[in-house]
Amino acid sequence: MQVLLGEKEYFKGISQVKYEGPESDNPLAFRWYDENKVVAGKTLKEHFRFACAYWHSFVNEGSDPFGPGTHIFDWNQKSDAVARAKDKMDAAFEFITKMNLPFYCFHDVDVVDYTTDVADNEKRLQALVEYAKQKQKDSGVKLLWGTANVFSNPRYMNGASTNPEFHVLAHAAAQVKAAIDATIELGGDGYVFWGGREGYMTLLNTNMKREKEHLARFLHAAKDYARKNGFKGIFLIEPKPMEPTKHQYDYDCETVIGFLRQWDLLNDFKINIEVNHATLAGHTFQHELQVAADAGVLGSLDANRGDYQNGWDTDQFPNNINELTEAMLILLEAGGLQGGGINFDAKIRRSSVDPTDLFYAHVGGMDTFARALITADNILNKSDFKQFRKERYASFDNDKGKAFEEGKLSLDDLRNYAIEAGEPAMKSGRQEYLENIVNRYI
Numbered sequence: 001m002q003v004l005l006g007e008k009e010y011f012k013g014i015s016q017v018k019y020e021g022p023e024s025d026n027p028l029a030f031r032w033y034d035e036n037k038v039v040a041g042k043t044l045k046e047h048f049r050f051a052c053a054y055w056h057s058f059v060n061e062g063s064d065p066f067g068p069g070t071h072i073f074d075w076n077q078k079s080d081a082v083a084r085a086k087d088k089m090d091a092a093f094e095f096i097t098k099m100n101l102p103f104y105c106f107h108d109v110d111v112v113d114y115t116t117d118v119a120d121n122e123k124r125l126q127a128l129v130e131y132a133k134q135k136q137k138d139s140g141v142k143l144l145w146g147t148a149n150v151f152s153n154p155r156y157m158n159g160a161s162t163n164p165e166f167h168v169l170a171h172a173a174a175q176v177k178a179a180i181d182a183t184i185e186l187g188g189d190g191y192v193f194w195g196g197r198e199g200y201m202t203l204l205n206t207n208m209k210r211e212k213e214h215l216a217r218f219l220h221a222a223k224d225y226a227r228k229n230g231f232k233g234i235f236l237i238e239p240k241p242m243e244p245t246k247h248q249y250d251y252d253c254e255t256v257i258g259f260l261r262q263w264d265l266l267n268d269f270k271i272n273i274e275v276n277h278a279t280l281a282g283h284t285f286q287h288e289l290q291v292a293a294d295a296g297v298l299g300s301l302d303a304n305r306g307d308y309q310n311g312w313d314t315d316q317f318p319n320n321i322n323e324l325t326e327a328m329l330i331l332l333e334a335g336g337l338q339g340g341g342i343n344f345d346a347k348i349r350r351s352s353v354d355p356t357d358l359f360y361a362h363v364g365g366m367d368t369f370a371r372a373l374i375t376a377d378n379i380l381n382k383s384d385f386k387q388f389r390k391e392r393y394a395s396f397d398n399d400k401g402k403a404f405e406e407g408k409l410s411l412d413d414l415r416n417y418a419i420e421a422g423e424p425a426m427k428s429g430r431q432e433y434l435e436n437i438v439n440r441y442i
């Protein structure tokens with residue numbers, strides 16, 4: 001990939017990050033992510049389809065509830081919104097190509113600032129879509145997915161498609177329509193719905209049944225519109241249990257799968273699983289991956305990590321090799337992602353104020369994923385990990401156990417077998433042994 005500069009170079013003094021191998025001590029080189037390395041029949045580039053998140057990297061200036069942003073963006077200076085947005089896009093494509101990231105993701109309002117004028121917002125977005133098209137063509141970078149931010153604007157304080165007021169729902173629809181148009185024009189592989197405020201704070205003012213019905217109707221309308229206009233990619237729902245609303249309708253993978261099944265959306269929608277959302281739901285990332293994989297809806301991943309000591313979405317860059325190795329075992333056994341990729345929905349810390357910090361963050365994240373995948377492949381091929389789990393269920397492979405799986409045994413039959421076979425022997429689950437295998441191959 002060629003580095004793509006605009007009129008101005010924003011990340012001066014940083015050249016393209018390259019693979020140098022595990023022995024390298026260059027902090028701006030990959031030690032594991034060799035994009036051409038083949039693992040389990042695919043290159044690392046094909047496995048991961050890494051994407052840069054526009055919002056965290058080029059929009060969020062590091063503000064928190066106690067103080068303003070600390071990241072001063074040179075691309076955020078011009079007074080005209082479209083000119084400012086083009087500078088930001090120059091900076092984005094410079095960063096993405098210097099990082100050798102094959103994809104990016106955005107919300108509509110990340111790309112260009114919106115006002116309350118719907119038609120003017122559409123025009124602004126369209127201008128940037130034209131600009132992005134050229135940038136994608138010149139660099140080879142592609143859009144992994146697009147989405148609409150229907151949670152930040154104050155009008156969405158009570159939700160977007162689940163808002164008690166129809167008028168607000170219509171504004172959300174206008175934004176989603178324009179974001180779908182942009183995604184189609186840019187050849188995006190997916191379109192994401194994260195239900196930021198699709199939930200409630202108190203049942204005292206909420207008709208939950210009606211709100212969920214509205215959400216389903218809205219998703220159908222969006223899907224029908226996109227399909228009619230030629231969108232061939234995947235729709236993705238991104239579960240999150242809380243924050244900003246206390247109770248969210250897309251709590252976790254099981255909840256989302258049940259909802260999609262109830263409303264006949266399972267054929268078009270898959271799931272975008274975010275690490276920190278999984279842990280906030282009281283699950284491991286691995287649990288959410290397995291649930292989605294088993295239901296055939298493992299679409300895409302938002303990579304980050306949470307913090308063990310607090311209960312909100314810290315969106316830190318991934319660096320937990322054990323967590324990711326276990327996750328990559330599931331991903332490999334599931335045969336990979338269905339149409340999606342790995343989007344770094346992660347932000348550098350407020351005090352990480354140097355432009356290089358954004359590079360260190362992505363280098364670390366990509367290297368951790370690469371090392372985890374290589375390790376998981378070794379575990380699957382060289383250890384008895386797979387064999388152990390298979391044998392653990394061997395009693396269902398033949399005779400009565402098999403008959404039970406096939407639905408051929410009644411409760412009476414089972415009772416009679418219990419008597420015939422006597423007290424079962426205790427068999428170890430071997431958790432520590434298996435944990436040691438993971439560490440051995442890391």
Ligand code: XUL
Pocket residue numbers: 107147192193194238240274302313345
């Ligand atoms: C919020 C979050 C979003 C979605 C896209 O927690 O993860 O950025 O990924 O709207």
Ligand code: CO
Pocket residue numbers: 194238274302345
């Ligand atoms: Co996310």
